[in-house]
Amino acid sequence: xxxxxxxxxxxxxxxxxxxxxxxxxWFIDLTPLNDLGNTITNFNTVMVAFMMGxxxxxxxxxxxRRIQKNMSQGNMIDVFYSVLLLGSLIIWIAVGIFMGRSxxxxxxxxxxxxxxxxxxxxxxxxxxxxxxxYRVIRARxxxxxxxxxxxxxxxxxxxxxxxxxxxxxxxxxxxxxxxxVTAAYRAIxxxxxxxxxxxxxxxxxxxxxxxxxxxED
Amino acid sequence: xxxxxxxxxxxxxxxxxxxxxxxxxxxxxxTLYPLGFPIPISDQTRYVYAAVDVLETGDIFFVNMGYExxxxxxxxxxxxxxxxxxxxxxxxxxxxxTAVESPMLVGRLMDKVKPEASGYVYGxxxxxxxxxxxxxxxxxxxxxxxxxxxxxxxxxxxxxxxPLMAELGAPTHEKIALVGIWTAGGDVIEGxxxxxxxxxxxxxxxxxxxxxxxxxxxxxxxxxxxxxxxGIGAAEYENLSGFAGEAIKLSDMMTMGGxxxxxxxxxxxxxxxxxxxxxx
Numbered sequence: 198x199x200x201x202x203x204x205x206x207x208x209x210x211x212x213x214x215x216x217x218x219x220x221x222x223w224f225i226d227l228t229p230l231n232d233l234g235n236t237i238t239n240f241n242t243v244m245v246a247f248m249m250g251x252x253x254x255x256x257x258x259x260x261x262r263r264i265q266k267n268m269s270q271g272n273m274i275d276v277f278y279s280v281l282l283l284g285s286l287i288i289w290i291a292v293g294i295f296m297g298r299s300x301x302x303x304x305x306x307x308x309x310x311x312x313x314x315x316x317x318x319x320x321x322x323x324x325x326x327x328x329x330x331y332r333v334i335r336a337r338x339x340x341x342x343x344x345x346x347x348x349x350x351x352x353x354x355x356x357x358x359x360x361x362x363x364x365x366x367x368x369x370x371x372x373x374x375x376x377x378v379t380a381a382y383r384a385i386x387x388x389x390x391x392x393x394x395x396x397x398x399x400x401x402x403x404x405x406x407x408x409x410x411x412x413e414d
Numbered sequence: 415x416x417x418x419x420x421x422x423x424x425x426x427x428x429x430x431x432x433x434x435x436x437x438x439x440x441x442x443x444x445t446l447y448p449l450g451f452p453i454p455i456s457d458q459t460r461y462v463y464a465a466v467d468v469l470e471t472g473d474i475f476f477v478n479m480g481y482e483x484x485x486x487x488x489x490x491x492x493x494x495x496x497x498x499x500x501x502x503x504x505x506x507x508x509x510x511x512t513a514v515e516s517p518m519l520v521g522r523l524m525d526k527v528k529p530e531a532s533g534y535v536y537g538x539x540x541x542x543x544x545x546x547x548x549x550x551x552x553x554x555x556x557x558x559x560x561x562x563x564x565x566x567x568x569x570x571x572x573x574x575x576x577p578l579m580a581e582l583g584a585p586t587h588e589k590i591a592l593v594g595i596w597t598a599g600g601d602v603i604e605g606x607x608x609x610x611x612x613x614x615x616x617x618x619x620x621x622x623x624x625x626x627x628x629x630x631x632x633x634x635x636x637x638x639x640x641x642x643x644x645g646i647g648a649a650e651y652e653n654l655s656g657f658a659g660e661a662i663k664l665s666d667m668m669t670m671g672g673x674x675x676x677x678x679x680x681x682x683x684x685x686x687x688x689x690x691x692x693x694x
Contacts, residue, residue, distance in 0.1 A: 238555040242548030312483045319484035331678040358451040383632040
């Protein structure tokens with residue numbers, strides 16, 4: 198079997214067969230077809246779970262190389278970050294495997310390390326949000342003036358304090374959301390949908406082969 | 415440039431430490447001295463409430479918990495309020511996660527919901543299936559035959575030992591009365607809209623980050639029955655359902671946070687316009 202058959206023709210044939218089954222499964226209510234569709238989607242779930250494990254191995258390999266390189270160059274701060282990352286990864290995996298993902302130790306580690314760190318990082322975005330709003334949203338032109346006015350109305354419309362005493366704010370905010378925003382997003386969504394259909398058809402017909410990666414021809 | 419230019423320049427270029435400091439002071443003050451602002455209820459929240467309120471005893475509410483620790487402050491209170499409402503009606507809960515971290519947040523969530531206080535038994539009235547990888551294709555599998563995809567729950571108990579999972583059976587979508595999605599991102603919801611609402615005409619409710627709401631409006635209220643608008647939506651739901659919790663307490667902080675952003679937005683623009691006017 199030639200390299201071309203293995204690298205191109207078999208994956209393209211598999212893509213076509215699987216694509217046709219999944220598409221037909223959506224439109225046709227036939228038990229054997231539905232079962233086959235379910236089996237394929239189950240297989241996808243297993244593959245994704247496997248790839249997550251593979252991603253862990255990839256991180257291990259990348260940072261091992263990075264530690265070697267940075268040690269030779271004397272970048273000890275970068276070495277420290279990579280060691281911290283790999284150390285955390287190994288500890289989490291070890292605790293998960295040997296003590297169980299639903300064990301008290303695993304939960305304790307999550308509650309006392311991950312939870313406060315992530316929550317703090319997210320809460321800090323308020324400062325950046327306020328800073329960006331203050332520095333960027335300026336009435337420089339007609340379009341940005343409209344943006345400023347709409348921003349003020351939407352921010353006030355999202356705040357119970359203002360909506361309670363100025364009910365019209367809720368009406369204006371709802372009108373903006375229901376008419377202006379919905380119309381714009383529907384147009385975008387329909388465009389993306391049509392693009393998706395086109396991409397799907399091209400992939401099924403082997404006209405879109407980017408997912409195969411680089412090929413010689 | 416004159417006096418206007420001087421004041422304008424100052425307002426347009428406030429130092430970072432000033433507004434960061436004011437944010438800290440404002441948030442600290444409102445935490446210590448809550449003002450108890452009233453909470454008006456939006457239509458989006460009313461629709462979520464209505465979708466839960468029509469459920470009957472024994473109905474199954476399928477929940478995708480897709481938020482992680484960063485957004486827990488406003489996602490969890492909404493979920494607690496909706497769960498309390500559903501449990502008060504005797505609705506059964508099937509919880510799965512599309513975010514790797516979410517299963518570890520279910521414990522603290524259910525500690526707040528306290529299903530056992532309403533006589534709920536794990537495995538019979540609610541189950542926690544843990545993280546399910548695979549994105550949208552996995553939603554299709556779950557709606558088709560959940561037991562074909564999920565063989566054990568988060569505690570690694572075989573699903574064959576859980577009566578609620580046997581009740582779900584295949585085709586699973588026929589046994590589900592409502593689908594709820596809690597996630598900070600919009601792509602998860604679009605997948606569920608396609609696989610549950612469009613394919614099987616199942617009612618769908620969601621709570622998302624406030625900034626994601628506009629991306630979901632094209633689907634609302636046809637494919638998406640209701641949307642809880644982040645922490646504000648959660649506070650509205652608590653107010654509407656009578657299950658007061660953390661969101662109502664946090665609503666003052668959210669209001670104050672918005673107020674600070676609003677003040678700086680207005681000050682920055684006044685300063686900018688005064689400077690621009692001076693130049694002319």
